[in-house]
Amino acid sequence: MAAPGNLQIDRFFSYRRTICVDESTSSRLLSVASNIAAGYGRTTKGEYVPFLGHARGSNCEVQTQLLIAKSLGFGSAAEL
Numbered sequence: 001m002a003a004p005g006n007l008q009i010d011r012f013f014s015y016r017r018t019i020c021v022d023e024s025t026s027s028r029l030l031s032v033a034s035n036i037a038a039g040y041g042r043t044t045k046g047e048y049v050p051f052l053g054h055a056r057g058s059n060c061e062v063q064t065q066l067l068i069a070k071s072l073g074f075g076s077a078a079e080l
Contacts, residue, residue: 031055
């Protein structure tokens with residue numbers, strides 16, 4: 001059974017064709033956590049920090065897509 005948060009994410013991305021969100025955006029949701037985990041597995045802080053930057057960038061992309069969905073009336077901020 002899917003978690004409630006997953007249902008909200010699925011609902012948003014079911015509209016991706018309507019609002020022209022490409023496939024790479026949905027992968028950003030996983031990219032945030034994956035980049036943090038990959039960086040954490042590195043041996044030095046210098047190797048870790050770039051992964052945090054990638055995660056932050058992916059997070060900003062997802063936030064932008066959610067703002068677009070909200071502005072197009074696909075739901076409130078709480079629903080998305």
